[in-house]
Amino acid sequence: MGRYGIMKPKILIIDDEPEFLHVLKSYFSYSGYEVTTALTAEDGLRFIEQTFFDAVVTDMAMPRGRSGLELLKEIRQTDGIMPVIIMTGVGTIESAVEAIQMGAFHYITKPFDPQELEILVRRATESGRMHRKLIQTGVTEEENGLIAGNNRQINTILQTIDKVADSDAPVLFLGETGTGKSLFARRVHDKSIRRGRPFLTIDCAALAETLLESELFGHVKGSFTGAVSAKRGLLEEAQGGTVFLDEIGEIPPGTQVKLLRTIQEKEIKPVGGNHSIRIDVRFVSATSRNLEEEIEKGHFREDLYFRLAVIPLRMPPLRERREDLPQFIAHFVNVYNKRYKKKVSRIDPKVMQMLNSSFWKGNIRELENAIERAVLLAEGETITGDLFGYQTQGFAGDDREYHSLPLKEIVEEAEKQAIQQVLAETEGNRTEAAKKLGIGRRTLYDKMAAYTLK
Ligand SMILES: Nc1ncnc2c1ncn2[C@@H]1O[C@H](COP(=O)(O)OP(=O)(O)OP(=O)(O)O)[C@@H](O)[C@H]1O
Ligand SMILES: [Mg+2]
Structure with a gap:
């Protein structure tokens, strides 16, 4: 190879x-x-x-x-x-x-x-x-549909990805469901020198042990019931590229040992086979479980954890990055306007408040689903509370258009506030502020000019 x-x-x-x-x-x-x-x-x-x-x-x-x-x-x-x-x-x-x-x-x-x-x-x-x-580290990055937002943790994660993408260091994404682990895993690959090579995902939770191993390592003909012909493993198919091990916390103990050996020796042995194949892949993995706890309980090997988590990245839940809600809402409204040929462009401020105070257990995915439904069901250009199943009585129907805010303004307001806040924190030091916001100085100047901030 x-x-x-x-x-x-x-x-x-x-x-x-x-x-x-x-x-x-x-x-x-x-x-x-x-x-x-x-x-x-x-x-x-x-x-x-x-x-x-x-x-x-x-x-x-x-x-x-x-x-x-x-x-x-x-x-x-x-x-x-x-x-x-x-x-x-x-x-x-x-x-x-x-x-x-x-x-x-x-x-x-x-x-x-x-x-x-x-x-x-x-x-x-x-x-x-x-x-x-x-x-790519700009405030409103939308490349590949990825919103960077203003959250500091996320911007640090994006910067770290940029820094380590070209190395082969294994990256582990930790975080609740729907926080963007899979999306960011793909980004590691897209930013790396391996980007022209395969990016293959395996969902470790979806397969039983034998199948998981044959998917990963491949098998020779007749190695188990159902193995009617030889099959190349995912790790071999991904040669030169990246393998994304999703839900790594679900991987059975036997497979954990084999995976550890694979990473250490850069070799795989197909199930039932006795020859080894050299592999050259980058590992990215993700889990929504608390792996430290799993290690303590003896469910997950600590040595494997250290191998996979050379660069551990913890995705914050949506409720800890509420400052990005307006941008996400605007983004998903755009996406689903296009998909369903709708013209939603405004949002009832009351709805905004409710979205803002929601717990968002399912994080960005839950928000995306809610917006998709609302856009699909919307009849005019405004998103109203009833579309989310919210009670917004007291908001007379006719007043709605008048009270609703254009999405663009909501986003701009959020951005403006984030910039103001960081400028205050850094006592007006723009270089420092740009760094904290995870944007270039030029971008910061442009935005300050646009929002007439000093
Ligand atoms: N920064 C972002 N910008 C735009 N969309 C995002 C962003 N983060 C997540 N999403 C969207 O939210 C949804 C959930 O993200 P993703 O599937 O990556 O989460 P996850 O953490 O892998 O979830 P799970 O643990 O359930 O696999 C996807 O549709 C994804 O495109
Ligand atoms: Mg995922």
Whole structure:
């Protein structure tokens, strides 16, 4: 089995001249890039829709289809960061300047030495990665539908994930049901150099011992009743990627021993087989149980716990991050508006109060389900209490529209308050405040300006 080192940066080069493309492709492949080429902007766009590129290099003037500038414009509509380098012929400096104004990373004038382009590309891929990291810790991050929010614990967790993602350190998520453990587990993978490899999940609570082991390690034909043919285990299928062991607290003692050995020796032995297979996977696990208690009761091996919990991350329950409720509500309203073709845009403040004082035993999942139902049942543009089964008598029907608040305002208000509070705590030290909020200084300045805070 191959070993997977650092993931190569992926670049896309677009030019209408096949020979020129060929030269660049050889040069960059040799320099350690994963190179895709396209002869037209249209073909390039198709690749961009399918794969993530660290940088795009495009010719400015192409005889067929869109120009490099038009391509840049197109890319910027959906991706504000992906660095685009424009290759221009002599005498098109003006459009090169225009390209920079439109958000190109740089331009280079033909003819050039491939080495010159490589310097630009290297800088571009590095800056792109940095930039994405900064943005991803922003207050209202919605990439992959993940709301970061203003809660300090969650922001620390996000920062930790960024820090450890590229290492192979096992991460263990602890926390009540519905707090986002599975979503964040996936994020560890997506942020890591393994992101182009498989991410496979196994729900340890759902399978009996024999099946669980054959799922994990695979089995040889006839190794147990029902094993009519050989099967590759999940740990082998995930080669080079990440295995997410969900509900790890439910794993039977026998399997715990085998798993421990697997992690230590980086090898698996299929059930009923006598040969070993080397594996290269990253382990992420999650549990809603109190593992310390389980260890004390002798239900969970302490040595396995230490192996899995090199980076333990404790997801706070929703009731301990109420400051994020408005953002979650707005997010889920958007999601379900789209899904059910609804136009909900306001919320009865009384409902807001009730949602705010709920206990949320099922955490974010329970909130999501409640919002889904309310959006589905809503007839107008306002979410009212009856949609949650709340009694909001005393709120006359006709007054509702008038009293209801636009979601956007609710979110902005929450954000504004969080920023104000942290600025007060840090006595106006913006660097410190940005750090506490888990956002970049620039983002903080922008938001302070937007909310006219000083
Ligand atoms: N930060 C977040 N932003 C947006 N949605 C979230 C966030 N956290 C959780 N959710 C959503 O809440 C629901 C529950 O999250 P998830 O399934 O990750 O929780 P869990 O802790 O794994 O729960 P369980 O213990 O029951 O497996 C999912 O639909 C998920 O997409
Ligand atoms: Mg889960």
